[in-house]
Amino acid sequence: MAQKMKKGVVRDSKKKTTKKTDVSKVSVTKKTAVKKTPVANVSQEEVLLQALRGMRDILPDEQPYWERVRKVLSHAAQEYGFQRIDTPLVEFVHLFTRSIGNQTDIVEKEMYTFQTRGGDKVALRPEFTAGIARAFIEHGMGVLPKPVKLFSVGPVYRYDRPQEGRYREFWQGNFDMFGESDPILDAQTIQLAYRVVQQLGLKNIEFQVNSIGVPDSRREYTKALLRYLEAQRGKLCQNCRDRLVTNPMRVLDCKEDKCIQLTTHAPQSLDYLDQESRDHFKRLLEYLDELELPYTINTRLVRGLDYYTKTVFEIWSSDKEGKKYSLGGGGRYDGLIESLGGEPTPAIGFGLGLDRIILEMKRTQVKPYQEAKPKVFLAQLGDMAKKKSLRLFSELEKNGILLAESFGRGSLKSQLRVANRLGVEVTIIVGQKEALDDTAILKDMVSGTQETVTHERLVDAVKKILKSNQLLQG
RNA sequence: GUGACUAUCGUUCAAUGGUAGGACAAUGGUUUGUGGUACCAUGAAUCAGGGUUCGAUUCCCUGUAGUCACCCCA
DSSP, rough: OOOOOOOOOOOOOTHHHHTTOOOOHHHHHHHHHHHSOGGGSOOOOOOOSSOOOHHHHHHHHHHHHHHHHHHHHHHHHHHHTOEEEESSSEEEHHHHHHHOTSSSSHHHHHEEEEOTTTTEEEEOOSSSSSHHHHHHTTTTTGGSSSSSSEEEEEEEEEOOOOOOOOEEEEEEEEEEEEEEHHHHHHHHHHHHHHHHHTTTTTOOOEEEEOOOOOOOHHHHHHHHHHHHHHHHHHGGGGHHHHHHOGGGGGGGGOHHHHHHHHHHTTTGGGGOHHHHHHHOOOOOOHHHHHHOEEEEEOTOOOOOOTTTTEEEEEEEEEEOOOOEEEEEEEOOOHHHHTTSSOOOEEEEEEEEEEHHHHHHHHHHHHHOOOOOOOOEEEOOOHHHHHHHHHHHHHHHTTOOOOEEOOOOOOOOHHHHHHHHHHHHHHEEEEEEEHTTTTEEEETTTTOEEEEEEEHHHHHHHHHHHHHHHHHHHH
16 A cells, blocks of 8 residues: 655755755756766765665565465475575676576676675576575585475565566565476476465466477577578567567567467477477376366466576466466476586476565455454553553563553543554553552453452453453354 | 656645645544543645746656556566
């Protein structure tokens, strides 16, 4: 709800005065200097109260959604035998260029790259797998019983133009399995992904799968595709003509009618698969059928990272208008570990876009996680009672009673108002009189009745009321 | 990275070339030790900088941010 946190620049409290003091002559010189103002160029007295573009605060209001997602992720990870791993947000640039591929958009134009004071060229991770693969090799995890299953959650960074569901800092949940090449792992991976989105209560989920083979067969396929498209170059849209040079596979998912028509007869990647990949894919599909998972084969599915081999898949969600959102994706990357300098190790994994998942949860009105709400309110009146209530609070809390208070407020009336708004069942009132003889008033907020109990009996009395309320409800 | 649209209290919606109004929320109160309704009061905003103008929140330019489309992706 609180999406529009864009208050621009705020300058302490001098805001109003600066406006009125009208010093236009000074600012004239300023103007020429300002061309493309880097945001960071504000003078030092000015505080720029604004999150960086494409980055946002996840405010308390939104946390229940995140909590639910985190819980589902870690449960699923546990059920499928994944262990948590956390790797640094920053890695050597080289790690990413070598794994993701230095021709890809992610590396070419979306990475946050910088140099440290020591001169190292580093980058904010644009995805998880590279760093996890690095950790896998660095810590000799190849000797662990296979498959090695690793799971991670955290922010990743891509310098892209933000829009809804697309941020420069966004969160991913990531699952990877190392050391097993059997296609049943592919099926299990997809099953796990399905399990997660299902447990999150998302509907209208669709899986798209494809196989892109091994690098050799892929190269051959790209050549054939290019040959086909070049021959029809004139009939393609301008955009696709550019794509012929940059990324011919992308022509396959162009939205222009003429391109769609043209590409229906284009060579398909599946036809160019090597025998092993073909067999692998066939068996995967058999497993998926066995699992009764909803999937479609999308021969145009290409992923944006170079390290994928054989199986690739994506998770899509569609809204009422039929608009589709990619919630995550993954695939097999049998060559990655070796290409980074480790022992040849087959692997498969996938990532989920948490921000998009939460957007989707809101869109489809999935209930967020609810923290237990306090059912007891502690109200105090007078200095002495205030002092005592502080101790009472911790005493009750130690006995497992979750309670709210509003110590800062003076009048009993306003405290009760708060108590009522919080929807508590019981309010404990300690006034001057009660503080003196170590008692407290217990007010049942539903019936309005109240009784006075001694401090010793307080905990039990509160529990008793809560319990009987519970019985009434259930 | 390209193009388009938008920008008002915490939220949401008004209005105007002569310094902004409501609703919700917040805070306090309606005889000082008792909640939900009601009533009253209070605080709170024109994204930033510049230009045009006697005067701009309103018109123009630039920046910033958001949204959308593209690119691409999660």
